[in-house]
Amino acid sequence: MNNTHTSVDRSIAPPLKSINQLHIGEPKRYTLKNDIPMIAFEAPEQSVMYINVVFKAGKWHQEEPLVATFTNRLLREGTANYTGKDIANEIEFYGSTLKTQSRGYYSQVTLYCLSHYLPEMLPILKDILQNAAFPQKELTTVLNNSKQRLLVSREKNNVLAEEKFGELFFGAEHPYGYVVQESHYDQITPEKLHTFYKKHYHPGNCTIYLAGKIPDNALDLFNQHLGADDWQIQEGTTERSTIPLAFTTSKETHYISKPDSVQASIRIGVPLFNKTHPDFAAFYVLNAILGGYFGSRLVKNIREDKGYTYGIYSTIVSMLRYGYFYIGTDVKADEWENVLKEIFFEINRLKKDLVSQEELTIVRNYLLGNLLTNLDGAFNCASTLQGAYAYNMDANFFHQLADTIKSVSPEELRAIAIRYFDTDKMLKVVVGK
Amino acid sequence: MVSYNKFQLDNGLRVIVHEDKNTALAIVNLLYDVGSRDEDENKTGFAHLFEHLMFKGSKNVKSFDQALNVAGGESNAFTSTDMTNYYDLIPANNLETAFWLESDRMLSLNFSTELLEKEKEVVSEEFKENYINQPYGNAMHELRKLAYKVHPYKWPVIGKDLSHIQEAKLTDVQSFFDYYYTPNNAILVVAGGVKTEEVRELAQKWFGNIKANPKLSKRSLPKEPPQQAYRQERIEANVPVDALYMAFHICDRLHPDYHTTDLLVEVLSGGTSSRLYQSLILDQKLFNSLLAHHSGGRDESLIIVNGKLNPGVSIEQAEAAVWEQLERFTTEEISQRELQKVINKVESSFAFSEVSIGNKAFYLAYFELLGNIDHINNEIDKYRHVTSKMIQQVAKQVFRKENCSSLHYVAKNK
Numbered sequence: 001m002n003n004t005h006t007s008v009d010r011s012i013a014p015p016l017k018s019i020n021q022l023h024i025g026e027p028k029r030y031t032l033k034n035d036i037p038m039i040a041f042e043a044p045e046q047s048v049m050y051i052n053v054v055f056k057a058g059k060w061h062q063e064e065p066l067v068a069t070f071t072n073r074l075l076r077e078g079t080a081n082y083t084g085k086d087i088a089n090e091i092e093f094y095g096s097t098l099k100t101q102s103r104g105y106y107s108q109v110t111l112y113c114l115s116h117y118l119p120e121m122l123p124i125l126k127d128i129l130q131n132a133a134f135p136q137k138e139l140t141t142v143l144n145n146s147k148q149r150l151l152v153s154r155e156k157n158n159v160l161a162e163e164k165f166g167e168l169f170f171g172a173e174h175p176y177g178y179v180v181q182e183s184h185y186d187q188i189t190p191e192k193l194h195t196f197y198k199k200h201y202h203p204g205n206c207t208i209y210l211a212g213k214i215p216d217n218a219l220d221l222f223n224q225h226l227g228a229d230d231w232q233i234q235e236g237t238t239e240r241s242t243i244p245l246a247f248t249t250s251k252e253t254h255y256i257s258k259p260d261s262v263q264a265s266i267r268i269g270v271p272l273f274n275k276t277h278p279d280f281a282a283f284y285v286l287n288a289i290l291g292g293y294f295g296s297r298l299v300k301n302i303r304e305d306k307g308y309t310y311g312i313y314s315t316i317v318s319m320l321r322y323g324y325f326y327i328g329t330d331v332k333a334d335e336w337e338n339v340l341k342e343i344f345f346e347i348n349r350l351k352k353d354l355v356s357q358e359e360l361t362i363v364r365n366y367l368l369g370n371l372l373t374n375l376d377g378a379f380n381c382a383s384t385l386q387g388a389y390a391y392n393m394d395a396n397f398f399h400q401l402a403d404t405i406k407s408v409s410p411e412e413l414r415a416i417a418i419r420y421f422d423t424d425k426m427l428k429v430v431v432g433k
Numbered sequence: 434m435v436s437y438n439k440f441q442l443d444n445g446l447r448v449i450v451h452e453d454k455n456t457a458l459a460i461v462n463l464l465y466d467v468g469s470r471d472e473d474e475n476k477t478g479f480a481h482l483f484e485h486l487m488f489k490g491s492k493n494v495k496s497f498d499q500a501l502n503v504a505g506g507e508s509n510a511f512t513s514t515d516m517t518n519y520y521d522l523i524p525a526n527n528l529e530t531a532f533w534l535e536s537d538r539m540l541s542l543n544f545s546t547e548l549l550e551k552e553k554e555v556v557s558e559e560f561k562e563n564y565i566n567q568p569y570g571n572a573m574h575e576l577r578k579l580a581y582k583v584h585p586y587k588w589p590v591i592g593k594d595l596s597h598i599q600e601a602k603l604t605d606v607q608s609f610f611d612y613y614y615t616p617n618n619a620i621l622v623v624a625g626g627v628k629t630e631e632v633r634e635l636a637q638k639w640f641g642n643i644k645a646n647p648k649l650s651k652r653s654l655p656k657e658p659p660q661q662a663y664r665q666e667r668i669e670a671n672v673p674v675d676a677l678y679m680a681f682h683i684c685d686r687l688h689p690d691y692h693t694t695d696l697l698v699e700v701l702s703g704g705t706s707s708r709l710y711q712s713l714i715l716d717q718k719l720f721n722s723l724l725a726h727h728s729g730g731r732d733e734s735l736i737i738v739n740g741k742l743n744p745g746v747s748i749e750q751a752e753a754a755v756w757e758q759l760e761r762f763t764t765e766e767i768s769q770r771e772l773q774k775v776i777n778k779v780e781s782s783f784a785f786s787e788v789s790i791g792n793k794a795f796y797l798a799y800f801e802l803l804g805n806i807d808h809i810n811n812e813i814d815k816y817r818h819v820t821s822k823m824i825q826q827v828a829k830q831v832f833r834k835e836n837c838s839s840l841h842y843v844a845k846n847k
Contacts, residue, residue: 008638010493010537014529019505020457045455048784076705085715088706093774095781097704114781138715145714145721148741151673155568212788260671263558263566294507295498307554310562330562362503369505369524376458379788 019368022402024375024395027385030219032227034203039389040210040218043378049115049212050379053129053226054386057107057200059175060240060321064192065184070142071193071201072102075109077138080131084138087124094120104176105320106390107200115213122225130231132197134190143185150180157258157265157431158330164254165267165429169324171246176322204233207389211382242321247271253340253428264336264432268343269326270425274318276391281404282416283316283325288363289355289413290314290346291327293370295362297346298327306342308335320390325420333433340428350417354410367405371398434810435793438629439801442636444645445617449797449806450632451624453790459625461521461531462794463539464802466620467613468515469592470585470654470732478556478592481512482601483609485552487519492541497534504530512590515731516802520791525626529635535621536639539614544606556598560591568672572739572842579664580680580735580838584657586728615646620801624794657682657733664838669845674721677751678840679738681831686731687803692815693823694727694831698736699775700767700824701725701758706774708758709738719746719754731803736831748841762828766821779816 030038062068076098077084091098096113109128113121153159163179170177208222215221247270273280284292291298291314298312312329331339355363374384375398388397438450469480487510488497501508506523521531564570573589581587592598621640623632660682684690702709702725709723723740742751786792800809830836 007642010533010540013500014527014533016504016530017524017526019524020526023457043455043788046784046788048781048788085706085711088704088711089774092704092706092778093770095774095777095779097781112781112785114784141715141718144718144743148674148721148743152568152741155673157566261566262561293502295496295502303555304551307551308558310555310559330558330566332558332561362499365505366502366507369502369522370507372505372524373458373507373522376456377788 019365019372022371022375022398024385024398025378025381026395027381032203032208033223034227034229034231035233036203036206036208036227038208038210038219038222040214041378041382041385042214043212046213046378047115048112049118049210049214050110050112050382051121051125052108052110052209052382052386053125054106054108054207054209055201056105056205057196058103058105060105061200062175062196064187065178065180066188067192067196068107069102070139070188071196072100072107072109073142074134074139074193075100075128075132077142078133078135079127080133081127082124084135087128090124091121096121115215118215118218119221122221126225129201129226134193134197136190139188139190139193143188147182147185150182157261157263158328160256160258161265161267161328161429161431164256164431165269165326165427168254168427168429169245169247169269169271171243174243174246176319177246199234199237202234203231204235205237209382209386211378245271245322247427249425250427251424253430256429256431257433258431259433261333261431261433263330264333264430265328265330266336266339267326267328267429268340268426269324270420270422270427272316272323272325272420274320274323274391275397276393277323279416279419280316280318281401282408282412283420284401285363285367285405285408286350286413286416287314287316287325288367289359290350293363293366295366297349298343301342301346302329302331302339306335306338308332308339336430336432344423347417347421347423351414351421353414355413357410360410360413364405368402371402371405435787435797437797437806439806440633442616442641444641444643446636446640446643447620447801448632448636449620449622449801450627450629451622451790451793451797452627452629453625453793456625456790457525458790459523459525459528459531459623459627460790460794461523461528461535462518462622462624462791462798463520463535464516464518464620464622464798465613466618466802467517468513469588469590470514470730471613471652472585472588474585474588475597476601476605477588477594477597478560478590479597479601479605479609480517481590481592482552482556482598483606484510484512484517485556486544486548486606487538487542489548489552490543491538492543494534494537497538500534501530506531514586514590514728516799518795518798520794522791528623528627528631532635532639536643539616539619539640540643542610542614544603544610546603549601549603549606553598553601557595560595560598564591565595569676569842572676572678572840575666575668576678576680576737576838576840579666579840580660580682581657583655584732585654586657586730586732586734612646612649615649616640616643617645618649620798622794622798624797625790654732660836660838663834665841666839667841667843669843672842672844674744675742675746675748675751675844676842677738677740677742677748677755678842679752679755680838681736681836683727683734683736683831685733686729690827693819693827694736695729696772696775696779696816696819697762697824697827697831698725698727699778700771703775703778708761709755712758713740713754717754718743719751748843752839752841759828759832762825762832766825769821772819772821772824776816776819780813783813
């Protein structure tokens, strides 16, 4: 048995198999009696599930700073039938976890639980979604704690760079661009939050996503608790129209000095389309080549060759009404100008030279493997597909993305780089010493 | 329940396979039994620096990441006090590529002065990004130094000092590689859309002829003597709010008290129903954040409490309030419901950890590292056997003044 194997020739890589087609399982779709759509990604082999209730109730919909954030944050702090402490105790007693998250356009309430405890969880979830109380005492504590955390995060150069970038890009008055001030906290009252809640947290503004092992009687349970006629669609909410970006072309670098910094934080960006645009998929590949993965040109140049940083990335931010492209990194404080030079060198190289087939093959296969990972299993499918449903798109978006990844040519990539990488227009923010 | 098959190659490499037919992906998790506790006190941060070098190519592989990416895979790694763990996530039909890559870097890693110099710069930037250019960035450095006088847990994984990284030498790299990066010091777990027989053949083919290190011996690290007196240190720095850090010595991961200790920490700080959150953040409003965790190491470890104070609260007042919560354990047993809650939470987190093949693969490797992989499936039973009385006993042992190191990290000019 021992040593019967012949030694292997390590200089030859094992033959590569092509990466499998995506198999995206179709979720089951339900509609609750009060018209809430419910989309379920089933994994019967698990013993756990998640319930994600998503509302169009992010910052976009607020009329004053922080209102969306704290409406969402306060949901767990007390309802008509439970105190904040009761909610925490009940949920955690069953080993469940409750997360509330407020983002740009959407806000959500997510519950992770053992599937057999779903009946115990739904009455609490119902009260959170329908009968939140916004108690003054809890609000004061939450606001104060958040204000203190703001003070700490303001000591971080990357936070300052992000804030400044957002302000210059969207505008100081824009719901996505304003910089939070301590005084904003003092303006928040239970009444304002309650008004926002009544207006935006209702069945007509909401989708429920499930993933994992879903009990056979789940539809009945959801109808009983979240689909009953005591929770009805509010008519007549109109949505604000798109606010123009404050972004203007400028040659200068916005430099903020923070004495004693040993690193400088850099953000460079430019407006772009979102993922509904026909050029999105090709740009997605282009972005990967530039700075979208660990083998990207920016990582090779600025981390591996120069040793200026621990990490650098570029990314496409797709929002329902906006989109932008940006590059972020924290670098040796004295080298920020060289880093800017190298970043623009890499961008210009994409506009000038064709990407080699060798490099493109690596990127194609990496992206296809990554897509396979993001769509592997019910939980991944649920979170990845939500990113398409938000734009009224479906699994087809990912099939088409995969097709472009496989087929986009070096010439098309260069044309995309020329069309969208206008280096003279890019917004540059640096927070350093 | 996690199912697995286990076998061992003649060179000592332990191989564990978890078959999961619900995925088209495979994960190759290769754990080396070496961490920052194995470092020389004057050359700290080395295990982690070495982890970076593992991605710089090997004899037959110019670029590790490129070769994996072209097969649709991606990779990462982490270093802790007790281990260095590498994993490759890859479409299952390209599994062999990961075997080629992992075996080649175990057999013959590339190193050169140039590669080392460059990577020292990258790791120095990592050090700055996370531990210098951050408010409170050095707090854990200082707390570990205060709590440990002898044991290598006294320095953090990133290293005691930036200068140690900058002084690393190529000869250190060579000897570290030769000693620790050998099949008899590693555990290979392959999980996902794979078959045991296929893995057995691949393991034999790619790892079978890598030589074991015959000199590998059981480590003997200095044992931390019991702490005899309360320790306290004060740092004044340019931070916006005062922060409190407290460390208490606890047992090691294999000690019979481990599961009780884990639940004790959960009662103290698990979630928003926990005692610290409810009493000191919500009721008394002394802190705006306050958490406890334990380091769970293979040698005697720490429970660490850390929090940021609200304006107007003195650090002494804050520490006294934490003590009051800790002493509650010693005067009254926790209720049955509180006990049940933390056990339920453990059960639930086990169930959630089984959703990802990456988690499953790492846990399998970790339990094998601890000495007996079979324990992975009776872990929950060990938690179920914990009683309120046991929690009280451990709390009495741990939450003693002379077992505590306290760091007062306060804002300058206030």
